Amino acid sequence: MRAIMGLDPVGAITRSVEAFLVALLMVFAVACEQAKLPNLLLISLDTVRADHCSAYGYGRSTTPVLEALSAEGIVCDAAYSVSPITAPSHATLFTGLMPQTHGLRVNGERLSDFGLTLAERLTAAGYQTAGVAGSFVLNRTFGLDRGFEFWDDYFPAEGSKHPSSEWMGHEVPAGFDRRADQTTEIAADFLRDSRDPDRPFFLFVHYFEPHGPYVPPDRWRKDFPCDQGSSELESMVSAYDAGLAFTDDEVGRLLKVLDEMGSTEDTIVIVTADHGEGLMTHGAMAHGQHLYDEAVRIPLMFRWPNRLAEGRKLAPAVSLADLAPTILELLGINEGAQEMDGRSFAPWLLSPSVEGVTFPVFMFRGKVRRAVVEKRWIEGERFGVLDGQWKFLTSESEEDELFDLEADPKERMNLASSYPQEVERLELLLNPWVRMKSPTDGSGITLSLEERQILEALGYGF
Ligand SMILES: [Zn+2]
Incomplete structure (x- = not known):
C-alpha cells in the first residue's frame, strides 16, 4: 500500500484509534459525572x-x-x-x-x-x-x-x-x-x-x-x-x-x-x-x-x-x-x-421564574377530643384547602370558615356566609379527601367519577 501524502497509514490508524478511545473515555467520564447523584x-x-x-x-x-x-x-x-x-x-x-x-x-x-x-x-x-x-x-x-x-x-x-x-x-x-x-x-x-x-x-x-x-x-x-x-x-x-x-x-x-x-x-x-x-x-x-x-x-x-x-x-x-x-x-x-x-x-x-401559577394545597387535622378554644367547640377531624387567596376549613362538628388570605392574612374575618359560591367550589375540591378512607381502614377509597376527574386534572393521582 502506498503512503498517501507521506503519512504512515498504520501510524495514522493507531493515532485515530487512540483519539477515538480518548474521546470515548471523555464521553464516559462526562456521563459518569452527570449520573453522579x-x-x-x-x-x-x-x-x-x-x-x-x-x-x-x-x-x-x-x-x-x-x-x-x-x-x-x-x-x-x-x-x-x-x-x-x-x-x-x-x-x-x-x-x-x-x-x-x-x-x-x-x-x-x-x-x-x-x-x-x-x-x-x-x-x-x-x-x-x-x-x-x-x-x-x-x-x-x-x-x-x-x-x-x-x-x-x-x-x-x-x-x-x-x-x-x-x-x-x-x-x-x-x-x-x-x-x-x-x-x-x-x-x-x-x-x-x-x-x-x-x-x-x-x-x-x-x-x-x-x-x-x-x-x-x-x-x-x-x-x-x-x-x-x-x-x-x-x-x-x-x-x-x-x-x-x-x-x-x-x-x-x-x-x-x-x-x-x-x-x-x-x-x-x-x-x-x-x-x-x-x-x-x-x-x-x-x-x-x-x-x-x-x-x-x-x-x-x-x-x-x-x-x-x-x-x-x-x-x-x-x-x-x-x-x-x-x-x-x-x-x-x-x-x-x-x-x-x-x-x-x-x-x-x-426554572428562572414561575408566573401566575397556583394549585390547591390540602390540609387535615386528625381526630381531636372535644375541647373549647376561643369560646368555640372543636372536635373530631377537620379539613382544609388553600386555593389562591382563599382558604376554606370544614368539618362535621365545627362551623365552616372561609378566609381571604390576601386581605386578611391573620384569618380573623370568616367570609363563609358572604361567598357561598366560593365555599361550594372549595367544598367540591375537598370532598374526595373528606370522604377518603385510609387503606388501613379496610373500607377502601370511594370517589365519584367527577371527583376523580377533578383531582386527576389537578395532578393528584390515585
Ligand atoms: Zn411536631
Missing part, C-alpha cells in the same frame, strides 16, 4: 411556624443561619404542612402521601405499608440512608424508620424535656426526646465516621426543638429577654423564639460539618418543619387543634450549589406532600412520583 440532607425542625423565622421577615433575629441558607438558595414563601401534628406530617414528608392515604392520621398510629417511602426509593437508587429522630414520636415503633439503613431513636434521659415513661400507650425506654445540640452530634458523627465513600447519602435530621415545653439553654434566653412587666404570654413567646434561635444555631453547626467534609457543593440541603405553633394566635398555645396559618404554614428552603438559583423566592403555595416527588425529580429518579398524592414542583425550582 448528589447527597441529600433533609432537616425537619419540629414546631416552627414560618412567621417566627427571621428568614421569613420576623422582627427578632431567630434564624440567622436560615437567612444565610436562603440567600444561597430558594425559599418557598408559602409552604404548608398537611397536618398540625408531628407523626402524620413526617409520614407525609417520607411518602408524598396525604394522611388519608398513608394511614397515619394522628400521633401514636403506625405508618401503613401502603406505597414506598422516600428512603426506600433512594436506597434502590443507590443511596446510603440514615435518619436521626429528635423525639419518641418518630420512634421505629410507628414505622417511620421504614427504608432507612440507620435510624437513631434512642434518647438518653439526660437532656430530655419529657420525663414520661409512657406515651400514647407505648413504653418510652429512657428519655422522650433530645436537645438540639445532642441531635447535631449524632448527625455529625454519621457525616464524619459512618459515610460510605462509594455511595451518595440521604441523611434525615429531626430537631425536636423548639417544641414545648419551651426550655432553651440560658445562653439563648439572654438573647430573647422578657422585660419587667412582660405578660406570661410574652415570656412564653420569648422562650419559644429562644428555642428556635438555639435550633437555628445547631443547624448552622451541622452545615459547618458538611462544609468541613468538603460536601457542600455536592449536597442538596432542604430545611423545613412539620407544623407550626399556636402561641395564642387563635386561642391555642401549642398545636394540633387548628389549621390556621400559625399551625400549618412552615419554612421550606433548598440549597444546591451551582444547580439552583441563589436568593430566590418561590411565591406559589406548595405542600409538604409535594416534597418527596420534588426530591425524586431533582435527583432524576423517574420512578415513584406519579404514585404519590403530592406533585413535584422541581420545574419551578429549576
Whole structure:
C-alpha cells in the first residue's frame, strides 16, 4: 500500500484509534459525572411556624443561619404542612402521601405499608440512608424508620424535656426526646465516621426543638429577654423564639460539618418543619387543634450549589406532600412520583421564574377530643384547602370558615356566609379527601367519577 501524502497509514490508524478511545473515555467520564447523584440532607425542625423565622421577615433575629441558607438558595414563601401534628406530617414528608392515604392520621398510629417511602426509593437508587429522630414520636415503633439503613431513636434521659415513661400507650425506654445540640452530634458523627465513600447519602435530621415545653439553654434566653412587666404570654413567646434561635444555631453547626467534609457543593440541603405553633394566635398555645396559618404554614428552603438559583423566592403555595416527588425529580429518579398524592414542583425550582401559577394545597387535622378554644367547640377531624387567596376549613362538628388570605392574612374575618359560591367550589375540591378512607381502614377509597376527574386534572393521582 502506498503512503498517501507521506503519512504512515498504520501510524495514522493507531493515532485515530487512540483519539477515538480518548474521546470515548471523555464521553464516559462526562456521563459518569452527570449520573453522579448528589447527597441529600433533609432537616425537619419540629414546631416552627414560618412567621417566627427571621428568614421569613420576623422582627427578632431567630434564624440567622436560615437567612444565610436562603440567600444561597430558594425559599418557598408559602409552604404548608398537611397536618398540625408531628407523626402524620413526617409520614407525609417520607411518602408524598396525604394522611388519608398513608394511614397515619394522628400521633401514636403506625405508618401503613401502603406505597414506598422516600428512603426506600433512594436506597434502590443507590443511596446510603440514615435518619436521626429528635423525639419518641418518630420512634421505629410507628414505622417511620421504614427504608432507612440507620435510624437513631434512642434518647438518653439526660437532656430530655419529657420525663414520661409512657406515651400514647407505648413504653418510652429512657428519655422522650433530645436537645438540639445532642441531635447535631449524632448527625455529625454519621457525616464524619459512618459515610460510605462509594455511595451518595440521604441523611434525615429531626430537631425536636423548639417544641414545648419551651426550655432553651440560658445562653439563648439572654438573647430573647422578657422585660419587667412582660405578660406570661410574652415570656412564653420569648422562650419559644429562644428555642428556635438555639435550633437555628445547631443547624448552622451541622452545615459547618458538611462544609468541613468538603460536601457542600455536592449536597442538596432542604430545611423545613412539620407544623407550626399556636402561641395564642387563635386561642391555642401549642398545636394540633387548628389549621390556621400559625399551625400549618412552615419554612421550606433548598440549597444546591451551582444547580439552583441563589436568593430566590418561590411565591406559589406548595405542600409538604409535594416534597418527596420534588426530591425524586431533582435527583432524576423517574420512578415513584406519579404514585404519590403530592406533585413535584422541581420545574419551578429549576426554572428562572414561575408566573401566575397556583394549585390547591390540602390540609387535615386528625381526630381531636372535644375541647373549647376561643369560646368555640372543636372536635373530631377537620379539613382544609388553600386555593389562591382563599382558604376554606370544614368539618362535621365545627362551623365552616372561609378566609381571604390576601386581605386578611391573620384569618380573623370568616367570609363563609358572604361567598357561598366560593365555599361550594372549595367544598367540591375537598370532598374526595373528606370522604377518603385510609387503606388501613379496610373500607377502601370511594370517589365519584367527577371527583376523580377533578383531582386527576389537578395532578393528584390515585
Ligand atoms: Zn411536631
